[in-house]
Amino acid sequence: MDVHAFRVPTDGPDGVEEDATLRWEATTAVLVRVHAAGRCGLGWTYGDGPAVAGFAASLLAPAVRGGDARAPAALWHRMNAAVRNAGRSGAGAMALSAVDIALWDLRARLLDVPLFRALPAVHDGVPVYGSGGFTNYSTGRFTEQLAGWADEGVPRVKLKIARDPARDAERLTAVRAAIGPDTELFVDANGGLGRREARRWAVRLADEWDVRWFEEPVGSEDPEGLRQVRAARPPGQEVAAGEYGNVLGDFTALLDAGAVDCLQADLTRCGGVTGLLRVAGLCAARGVDLSAHCAPAVSAHGFCAVERLRHLEWFHDHVRIEALLFDGVPRPEGGVLRPPRDRPGLGLEVRWSDAEPYRVHGRRPG
Numbered sequence: 001m002d003v004h005a006f007r008v009p010t011d012g013p014d015g016v017e018e019d020a021t022l023r024w025e026a027t028t029a030v031l032v033r034v035h036a037a038g039r040c041g042l043g044w045t046y047g048d049g050p051a052v053a054g055f056a057a058s059l060l061a062p063a064v065r066g067g068d069a070r071a072p073a074a075l076w077h078r079m080n081a082a083v084r085n086a087g088r089s090g091a092g093a094m095a096l097s098a099v100d101i102a103l104w105d106l107r108a109r110l111l112d113v114p115l116f117r118a119l120p121a122v123h124d125g126v127p128v129y130g131s132g133g134f135t136n137y138s139t140g141r142f143t144e145q146l147a148g149w150a151d152e153g154v155p156r157v158k159l160k161i162a163r164d165p166a167r168d169a170e171r172l173t174a175v176r177a178a179i180g181p182d183t184e185l186f187v188d189a190n191g192g193l194g195r196r197e198a199r200r201w202a203v204r205l206a207d208e209w210d211v212r213w214f215e216e217p218v219g220s221e222d223p224e225g226l227r228q229v230r231a232a233r234p235p236g237q238e239v240a241a242g243e244y245g246n247v248l249g250d251f252t253a254l255l256d257a258g259a260v261d262c263l264q265a266d267l268t269r270c271g272g273v274t275g276l277l278r279v280a281g282l283c284a285a286r287g288v289d290l291s292a293h294c295a296p297a298v299s300a301h302g303f304c305a306v307e308r309l310r311h312l313e314w315f316h317d318h319v320r321i322e323a324l325l326f327d328g329v330p331r332p333e334g335g336v337l338r339p340p341r342d343r344p345g346l347g348l349e350v351r352w353s354d355a356e357p358y359r360v361h362g363r364r365p366g
Helices: 049-064 072-082 091-111 139-151 165-179 197-210 222-230 249-254 272-288 296-305 316-325 352-358
Strands: 002-009 027-036 039-046 127-132 156-160 184-188 213-217 237-240 262-265 289-292 309-315 359-361
Touching: 002 316, 002 352, 027 049, 027 091, 027 316, 039 091, 049 072, 049 091, 049 359, 072 091, 072 165, 072 272, 127 139, 127 184, 127 296, 139 156, 139 165, 156 165, 156 213, 165 184, 165 197, 197 213, 213 222, 222 249, 237 289, 249 262, 249 272, 262 272, 262 352, 272 289, 272 296, 289 296, 296 309, 296 316, 309 316, 316 352, 352 359
Parallel strands: 127 156, 127 309, 156 184, 184 213, 213 237, 237 262, 262 289, 289 309
Antiparallel strands: 002 027, 002 359, 027 039
């Protein structure tokens, strides 16, 4: 196994992007490659480069070495045991996810089939929604961005809110005017509101701007607060959360609390493809839809195997980074992202020469 990390600066104003609760200047992709029988599988996650890379190299590489490349789920359990004392959440979950994705990619390449064909796929594509609209964007930039997706046939777009609630009415009005009445408008508060404030905003968002999706009005660590917002939200609006889930219990807690209308999962955080299939089983048993958080080039494959599939977040930052790092990245057509059918595995190859200037960990393969 070899591990690499690339820190890609944002293209936001003054090199910064922000939402309600975080400001960032770059996003780091941690890339893992696994090898067997002359083939190479790719996997990645987004997180702190040294921490995640360290987990993968020191704990997970020994756990999978010599294992059966045709049995990623068995190797997932080996890795899950290996990170027990070091911590299964956070960096441990992201590292495990990256390696698991690489193992599934390798398995599909050994079978010479696209990854989604190596899974129990029930779909051949994943609907998308455009996601950006950062809180430090100018009005011109976020309206152009969201309206651009609508013009390309993406029927739903998402705006970040709650950094400065006093400005959000103006921002929402501008977006609604730019995208027109037929494009669905989603918002994401990134856990930036209190329970009472979020309940008030739920009603206002629906009444004034026809907002259908209210993501993380309060933090995912507050299932009771999410449940209260859900109880107060008007008909036709949904409360969503779950993108920060790492282990199965994180998702069970949200479902048991009745906290969400639609659950979210990020397969680069929730245990990779194997972890995603476990979360998908929870959703199928509870009759709750599952939405993909980001990482579109790999989510396009993994979420084809989610029975209760809703859609995929076509997130500005990850779209930029995956197009920079890889050849073969799919693009949405008619609001749907379909995984490549003519190449094995994820259908991607690393473009090392373009990635190298951003390297913060590892060495370019010789």
